Structures are given as C-alpha cells and as structure tokens.
Amino acid sequence: MERREYLQIPGPTNVPNRILRTLSMPLINHRGPEFEKLLTNCVDGLKKIFRTNNDILMFPSSGSGALESAIVNLFSPGDTIVTACHGLFSERVALIAERYRVNTIKIQKEWGEVVKVEDIETVLKQDVEKKIKAVCLPQNETTSGIVNDIETVGKMMKESGHPALLIVDVVSSLACLPFETDAWGVDVAITASQKGFMLPPGLSIIAISERAWKLSEESKLPKWYWDYKAVRAKMEQKQLPYTPPTTLLFGLKESLDIIEEEGLENVWTRHAIMAEATRNSITAMGLTLFSEVGYQSDTVTAINMPDGIKFEEFSTILREKYGVVIGGGLQQLQGKIFRIGHLGSVHKLDIYAVMGAIEMSLFELGYKIELGTASKAVAGTFLKYSF
Numbered sequence: 001m002e003r004r005e006y007l008q009i010p011g012p013t014n015v016p017n018r019i020l021r022t023l024s025m026p027l028i029n030h031r032g033p034e035f036e037k038l039l040t041n042c043v044d045g046l047k048k049i050f051r052t053n054n055d056i057l058m059f060p061s062s063g064s065g066a067l068e069s070a071i072v073n074l075f076s077p078g079d080t081i082v083t084a085c086h087g088l089f090s091e092r093v094a095l096i097a098e099r100y101r102v103n104t105i106k107i108q109k110e111w112g113e114v115v116k117v118e119d120i121e122t123v124l125k126q127d128v129e130k131k132i133k134a135v136c137l138p139q140n141e142t143t144s145g146i147v148n149d150i151e152t153v154g155k156m157m158k159e160s161g162h163p164a165l166l167i168v169d170v171v172s173s174l175a176c177l178p179f180e181t182d183a184w185g186v187d188v189a190i191t192a193s194q195k196g197f198m199l200p201p202g203l204s205i206i207a208i209s210e211r212a213w214k215l216s217e218e219s220k221l222p223k224w225y226w227d228y229k230a231v232r233a234k235m236e237q238k239q240l241p242y243t244p245p246t247t248l249l250f251g252l253k254e255s256l257d258i259i260e261e262e263g264l265e266n267v268w269t270r271h272a273i274m275a276e277a278t279r280n281s282i283t284a285m286g287l288t289l290f291s292e293v294g295y296q297s298d299t300v301t302a303i304n305m306p307d308g309i310k311f312e313e314f315s316t317i318l319r320e321k322y323g324v325v326i327g328g329g330l331q332q333l334q335g336k337i338f339r340i341g342h343l344g345s346v347h348k349l350d351i352y353a354v355m356g357a358i359e360m361s362l363f364e365l366g367y368k369i370e371l372g373t374a375s376k377a378v379a380g381t382f383l384k385y386s387f
C-alpha cells in the first residue's frame, strides 16, 4: 500500500503537493512573454526572502556550482580570502578557491564547532595591508548541524573598516532561519532550490551587492557559464543566457507564494519550534546532541549515535518499517552521528511521527527507553506555544 514517506534528510526536502502540481505544467517558451512574467515574479519574491535590494542571479545548477561561481567572478589567481573550515560544505569553498589558485586563510575548527566573530576579527586585524578580499562562511553548516552568527560577523566587519566582502552560503538556511542580506551587510548570499524552497534540486540563486559587482570588475579568472555580468545582462531582458530550468521556476513561484502566505517570519518561527521539539525529544530519550551548545541548527539536528547501535541498522529499520529517511554522518562523522532534517515543509505532526519512529527503532535495537518518552517531549514543546 502507498504510504506517506518522511524525507528527513537535510535536503532535498519534502516537496508540498501544491509545488508538485506546478512541476507537471506544460513548458513555455523561455524567450517569450510568459517566461518574462514568471522570471520577474520570481526575482521580486526572492528579494523579499533574501531581504535585499541587491541583484538576484540564477543558475541551472546545484548549490556547489553557485559557490564556484562566486570564486570565479570575484577573484584572480593570487588573491587571498578567508574561509571557515568546519564541515564538508565550508571546506568545499576553500577547495574550489585553491583549485583556481586563490589563496585561503582557513579558520579551522572541529566539525561541530562554530566559527566565532573573534576568530574572523583576529585574522582581519592581522591583515594590515588589507589584502584579504573576502570572508566566506556558511550560515548553517549542514554537515554538523551548527549555525554561525552572520549578523555579528557582518557588524564586526562593517565596524572594522576592512574592505573584505562577506560571502555567505545560505544553502541550508535561507527561508528557514532569520537572514537579512542588506541589514547584516552580506555581499554575496548563495542558496539552492532543494532546501528551504521545498523544490527539487537544480536551481541555484545568488544575491550580489554593489561592492561585489565592483570587485568583480577586477576578477581575472576565466568564466563563461558562470559569468555574472552576462547573466545579469540577460536577466535584465527577463531571460537567462542559456535554457533555464523552466519547470523549477514554476515551482519556485509556487514556493514563494506559499512562503508569503505563511509569512516569512512565521516560517522562521515554525522552524525554531520544530527544531526545539526535535532537540527536546532527543535529549528526553537520553541521546546527546553533537553540535556546540547554543549554536545548534534549527534546520538540521545532529545526534551522536548511541553506544552499541549501528547507523546502518537503525536507518534501515526507520526507512523500511516507518518510511522515515534520515541522514547519516558524512566523511569523518560517518557512523558517529545521525542527522534529522527539519527544514522546508515540516509541521508539528511530522516531528511527532518522526520522533516516534526514531524511538521505536532504537527500542527495537535494544536501546533502553520508556516508550512514549519521545512523543511526550514533542507534545510538551508544542503545547508551550500558541502556534
């Protein structure tokens, strides 16, 4: 029998039925008036989500492509940038930069720890010649379930007088966690379709400040597909330089409508409450959270695997018996943690169901727990709020 599946990995996320229906709409001419209107609506809606008046560019690509686009458009070989390195995705930025012969000053932390504003401030202060061109970090490091405080970093950078740009990966946080491109002084914000926007993967989106455009004038790295100027020029004509993923734009328009109907700030609040219920349920079951206390993500919770339980067996029971799919640890965290994604289209009873399934699966594997503990903690959290 067909049953409801719970895709609780930290992206791609569950796609709401309203969006699924738009994905089956007949295609339109991507150089015609209907597309012009669609693109305009999407860009206007995206500005509200990024909270920006900056230019918005789009690429038919995954999030990693958009990270690469920022490197090739802004820098030249021999330039220096600062990169946070505390998880797979933050480290990916350094890897891309180095591949293009851009030097990186890495702020290396254990996976699970945040990069603090003081870490960045120290590096910028040491740079008396002001050679550093940019500071790059994720708002949410999906690998380890932690959140960097971008607002404070942006404020510090503004006050420091250092000209470095602030480049933020918001792939697993935009339209989920509070984020203010303009108010926080973020020059380049990068995201992708498959997380907070509740869409299939395949579309990346970037917001670019005037300061970033200025720096791009000096960039000597080669680019064609990723050329921001070419994309901007075409987007001014309400087109893309190449065939766009029109279907994803149908979905994006629907996603923006859904978010607007709920209200962006209500979306943020919902994510915070879903995450709190998840964490409360996890700790009530006697499990421990992996990520640094006080910086735990409201889009993905990382949990230490309890002693004696193997991720493979645990995730197989969850998937096969209950239709709940969770994420494992990546690379050095493989087998050590599991991750529950609670971003995008996630509501109270989803968390109730997922935590119940986790409890039953652990119980079946011999984990000592009084049944009902998980749901009690979830219910106790939700009932605290009028939401």
Ligand SMILES: Cc1ncc(COP(=O)(O)O)c(C=O)c1O
Residues within 6 Å of the ligand: 010, 011, 062, 063, 064, 065, 089, 138, 140, 141, 142, 143, 169, 170, 171, 172, 192, 201
């Ligand atoms: C924070 C973050 N940055 C970058 C990426 C890479 O995005 P993609 O897999 O779409 O290339 C991901 C993917 O999960 C991510 O979570």
